[in-house]
Amino acid sequence: MTYFDYSATTPVHPEVAQSIQEVLTRYYGNPSSLHRLGVEAEHLVSQARERIADMLMVPKNSIIFTSGGSESNNLAIKGAASRLRKRGKHIITSSIEHSSVYDTVRQLEPYGYEITVLPVDRNGRVQPERVEEAIRDDTVLVSIMYVNNELGSIQPVEEIAAILKRHPKVLFHVDAVQAAGKIPVDPEKLGVDMLSLSAHKFQGPKGIGILYKREAVRLDPLISGGGQEFGLRSGTENVPYIVGMAKALRLAVENQPAAWRRVSELKKRLVAQLTGVPGIEINSPTDDALSVPHIVNLSCTGLKSEVLVHTLEQRGFYISSRSACSSSEDKPSRILLALGLTEEQARSGLRISLAKDHTPEEVDQLASALKQSVQELRQILR
Numbered sequence: 001m002t003y004f005d006y007s008a009t010t011p012v013h014p015e016v017a018q019s020i021q022e023v024l025t026r027y028y029g030n031p032s033s034l035h036r037l038g039v040e041a042e043h044l045v046s047q048a049r050e051r052i053a054d055m056l057m058v059p060k061n062s063i064i065f066t067s068g069g070s071e072s073n074n075l076a077i078k079g080a081a082s083r084l085r086k087r088g089k090h091i092i093t094s095s096i097e098h099s100s101v102y103d104t105v106r107q108l109e110p111y112g113y114e115i116t117v118l119p120v121d122r123n124g125r126v127q128p129e130r131v132e133e134a135i136r137d138d139t140v141l142v143s144i145m146y147v148n149n150e151l152g153s154i155q156p157v158e159e160i161a162a163i164l165k166r167h168p169k170v171l172f173h174v175d176a177v178q179a180a181g182k183i184p185v186d187p188e189k190l191g192v193d194m195l196s197l198s199a200h201k202f203q204g205p206k207g208i209g210i211l212y213k214r215e216a217v218r219l220d221p222l223i224s225g226g227g228q229e230f231g232l233r234s235g236t237e238n239v240p241y242i243v244g245m246a247k248a249l250r251l252a253v254e255n256q257p258a259a260w261r262r263v264s265e266l267k268k269r270l271v272a273q274l275t276g277v278p279g280i281e282i283n284s285p286t287d288d289a290l291s292v293p294h295i296v297n298l299s300c301t302g303l304k305s306e307v308l309v310h311t312l313e314q315r316g317f318y319i320s321s322r323s324a325c326s327s328s329e330d331k332p333s334r335i336l337l338a339l340g341l342t343e344e345q346a347r348s349g350l351r352i353s354l355a356k357d358h359t360p361e362e363v364d365q366l367a368s369a370l371k372q373s374v375q376e377l378r379q380i381l382r
Contacts, residue, residue, distance in 0.1 A: 002362050003318045007149060007178060007295055007353035013203040016248045020205060023240040031237050032226060041239050048246035052210065055253050057186050061215055064229050065242055068209035069177040069198030070100035071222075073143075075211055075232065076173040076194040077104045079219030080141050081113060087169070088138030089113040094126045094155075095338040096148050101175055102334075105143065118144075120338055123285040124153035132163045141171045146185070146195075147178040150335040150351055152284045152295030154183070161191030171217060177201055177209075181252030182260070182292045187212045197249075199241065204248030208241035259356040264293040266354045266363050273367035274298060279374050283336060283349065296352045299336070299345045300374050302381070308350055308373060315369040320351045 003011075012020075023044065029037025031045050045065075053060040066072045081091065091105050095117050105115045116134045118126050126144055135142075142164060144155050157174055164172045173194040179185050181202035187195045193214045200206040213219065213232075225234030274280050281299045285291040300308060305321035312319055321333075332346030352366070 001313075001316050001318060002358075002366065004352050004354065004358070004366060005318050005320045006355045007201070007351060008320055009200045009206065010203045010355070012200075012205055012244075013248055013251055015251065016204055016244045019247050020240045020244040023243050027239060031239060032228065041237075044239055044243055045237050048242045051246045052249055055249055056212060058188060058212060059215060061230065062187075062213055064211040064213055064232050065237060066209045066211055066229075066233055067207055067238075068200070069098075069175065069196050071233075072196035072198070072209045072211040073098070073100040073173075073175055074104050075219065075222050076196060076213075077101065077141065077143055078108070078222060079232070080171050080173070080194070080217075081108055082220035083218050084140040084171075088136075088140045090116070090136050090139040092116045092118065092131060092134045092139060092142045094118045094120060094144055096120050096124055096151070096153075096335045097143065097145055098149055098175055098177070101143050101145065114138075120153075122339055123287075123290050124148050124151040124335070124339055125290065126155055126160070128156050128159040128163055131160050135167055135170060139167070139170050141173060143173040143175070145175040145178075146190075147176070147182065147292050147295075148335065149178045150295070150333065150349070151297050151339075152178075152291040152293075154179075154289075154291055157190050157192065165191065178292070178295070180249065181256055182294055184256070187214075193217050199245035199248055202248050202252040204245045205241045208238055208245050210245070255356070260293060262356045263354050263358075264288060266358055266360065267293040267296060269360055270296055270352065270354070270363050270367055273364070274370070277371055277374075279303075279378060280371070281345070283339065283341070294354045296354070297336075298350050298352070299341065300348045300350065301342075301345050303348050303374065303377050305348050305350055307377065308348075308370075311373045311377065312366075312369055315373065317366050317369055319366075320353070321349060 029041040031042035049063050050060045053063050118130045171193045174192045175196045177198045180197050195212040197210040199208045221232045223234050283297040332343045333349045336346035336349045
């Protein structure tokens with residue numbers, strides 16, 4: 001079996017797994033305890049926070065540990081909305097956000113919040129001027145992702161941030177879960193107020209993530225209790241996974257330039273073999289300036305995506321139909337519909353996720369299996 005679903009999750013790097021195992025067995029104290037075991041555990045958490053902050057080039061007190069990207073997004077959005085509710089209840093987001101952003105802002109509507117959902121162009125990108133046009137006196141938050149999880153399109157985050165500098169009362173949150181390890185992530189250079197990351201997208205463990213929060217930003221916590229994570233995320237810290245995440249991020253950042261070059265070549269190879277094939281349409285941008293190389297989205301119109309996913313699995317390849325968080329839903333992809341695709345096209349979407357560990361031969365084999373599967377299924381359905 002060959003795994004082409006790295007955007008859903010990545011295998012834990014062996015060095016990361018080794019670090020986690022060591023902390024699990026040797027440093028089992030509660031970081032809040034005053035005795036030596038507690039102090040040792042707290043030191044590991046502090047050290048990991050410093051290393052992550054150094055890699056993101058931000059102050060260490062701006063790093064908040066969470067259970068993953070979904071919690072980070074929820075804390076950023078709900079925490080800001082609650083804190084700023086007396087000043088305004090208008091939030092701006094895009095039509096292609098991950099469900100942990102899109103559904104979260106929708107959850108606020110019954111409480112009097114108004115949500116503006118911005119459209120995207122055919123490349124799955126928000127136009128910065130649309131953001132400016134949508135800003136009102138009561139706007140408190142803009143949440144736009146960095147890299148789309150289904151298409152791979154890169155959003156013009158710096159341009160949007162430049163616009164929001166003229167509106168200093170509006171906070172800017174970015175879901176960067178699909179960006180870390182693929183493109184440089186520098187929150188201060190990007191000009192964002194909050195930014196979400198998830199360890200299992202860059203060969204770290206599942207169940208641990210980060211919310212970068214500019215130190216001046218104030219949020220209301222979602223989880224109350226012992227006051228951990230500067231009072232914003234109570235609960236005993238997951239020390240082994242925090243340590244593992246720090247190591248995984250270091251490895252990903254160090255390898256990112258070389259990985260980009262290698263995966264870019266693999267993407268070009270795959271797209272070249274699928275372009276022009278009857279019944280297959282490439283949905284992801286193919287321009288390196290507009291998208292990351294590790295995600296290729298395509299439609300096989302007339303064929304249900306889940307049928308193709310299982311057909312390819314039988315041939316030895318793991319891919320997905322869309323975001324892993326919504327792949328079991330029997331409805332067209334909201335992201336593909338936002339591009340202007342038909343419902344039939346949006347029901348037949350597939351996502352192939354490439355990684356530096358793939359070989360050109362594996363890419364060729366996947367392309368061949370996909371073309372053969374599409375051809376055979378179409379003959380059956382005639």
